[in-house]
Amino acid sequence: MKLKYSNSKIIVTWDSGKCIKAGRCDGQLPQVFNVHKRPWVNIDAADAETIMRVIDSCPSGALSYEIPGKKSKTVTIKVMKDGPYKVTGECRLIRENGDKLEADEAFALCRCGASKKMPACDGTHVSIGFQDK
Numbered sequence: 199m200k201l202k203y204s205n206s207k208i209i210v211t212w213d214s215g216k217c218i219k220a221g222r223c224d225g226q227l228p229q230v231f232n233v234h235k236r237p238w239v240n241i242d243a244a245d246a247e248t249i250m251r252v253i254d255s256c257p258s259g260a261l262s263y264e265i266p267g268k269k270s271k272t273v274t275i276k277v278m279k280d281g282p283y284k285v286t287g288e289c290r291l292i293r294e295n296g297d298k299l300e301a302d303e304a305f306a307l308c309r310c311g312a313s314k315k316m317p318a319c320d321g322t323h324v325s326i327g328f329q330d331k
Contacts, residue, residue, distance in 0.1 A: 218321030
């Protein structure tokens with residue numbers, strides 16, 4: 199399920215199906231991301247740049263953002279420390295047979311090799327102690 203939170207400066211999307219509960223959002227910016235409140239995202243509690251910085255650290259791609267009226271064509275692949283490859287931007291992930299796996303603004307690809315949702319990250323890297331070399 200995807201939920202959107204917006205104001206005039208930023209639109210935040212949360213995809214619960216991708217969330218691995220890493221705790222980076224609420225740990226870094228609890229006034230905006232508070233799992234004990236409803237709605238749990240209060241985008242008026244911080245400036246857009248701060249929210250974007252925290253969302254950029256989300257390892258799963260469950261949180262993404264866009265700036266109203268501005269659509270980025272750039273696809274970015276970020277190596278998350280001790281975690282997955284985070285893909286952001288308008289991108290499609292396609293199986294070798296041509297079937298679409300993902301078509302979204304943000305998703306995470308497994309880097310540890312142990313995900314049960316391959317090629318997507320499911321957070322297993324945390325429980326197996328995966329670390330960057």
